[in-house]
Amino acid sequence: MFELTLALLFVLFILYKLLLIVPMREVAVIERLGKFRAVLQPGFHFLIPFVDRVAYRHDTREEVLDVPPQSCISKDNTQLAVDGLVYIKVMDGQLASYGIEDYRMAAVNLAQTTMRSEIGKLTLSDTFSQREKLNESIVREIDKASDPWGIKVLRYEIKNITPSxxxxxxxxxxxxxxxxxxxxxxxxxxxxxxxxxxxxxxxxxxxxxxxxxxxxxxxxxxxxxxxxAIVARAQAQGMAMVAEALATKGGTDAMNMQLKEQFIEQLGKVLNTADVSVVPTELARLEGFFEGMNQVASSVNSNKASGKGGQS
Structure with missing residues (x-):
């Protein structure tokens, strides 16, 4: 019974060494007698027991590696503490196994050195305003250097930029x-x-x-x-009427009489308001004329009155 159990365990061990199932997310690097034989893709595979062995297993999914904060000096001599994230993916299992000892640690260290180099090309204000450009430059430099390692650097993201x-x-x-x-x-x-x-x-x-x-x-x-215009028209009409009146018989005499009356009236006003009495010669003669006329009129009236009395 013990021997049967040992035989069964030996058979199971042989089957374990003979059969290999590679998960979908991995690739397996196989060595035969210590020498690289093949990179097995996901699926079911047969191995030669005690001859073939799985030397390395690599995750083919995208990996995120944290880049620790580090001190950087900008172009304008400003000290900054910068950290970030680098995204990588294994593209060649053989190179990832034999091209570098630890591609994860190498990618992180390369990201740090590249970050210091790229930030040294920019001023403090540029590191904040040109962050996208800085990320692209770091990815380009890391991807170029990591090509012999069998990995692909997909992108790099700066998390924090902290000045002193x-x-x-x-x-x-x-x-x-x-x-x-x-x-x-x-x-x-x-x-x-x-x-x-x-x-x-x-x-x-x-x-x-x-x-x-x-x-x-x-x-x-x-x-x-x-x-x-109205006054001028009125004056024109008045002058026209005056001209018509002068053209009639006796019009000139009437005009002369009216002028004399106005002259006498205005002269009287002047004499009433003046302090010195001045009588022109013509006016004296005119007054004497009117006084004589009044005397003549008085004598005529008295004669008429006496004639009427004698007749009665």
């Missing part, structure tokens, strides 16, 4: 100064816009006032012109 405390303090002051500058510029632009709007309003107000005054003068001029 002194740099952070300086950046905070710079940002505060920049915000103050932008605030002052905004306030100055607002004041400028307000002054422009105010001047535009005053300008428009002056234009409106001048337009109103202009229209007022135009209206007054039109009114004055109409008034002058």
């Amino acid at each position: 405390h002194h740099v952070i303090h300086t950046l905070e002051k710079q940002m505060e100064a920049e915000r103050s500058k932008r605030a002052e510029i905004t306030l100055a632009n607002a004041e400028k816009a307000a002054m422009i709007n105010l001047s535009e309003g005053e300008r428009q107000q002056a234009i409106n006032i001048s337009e109103g005054q202009k229209q007022k003068r135009i209206n007054e001029a039109k009114g004055t012109a109409q008034e002058i």
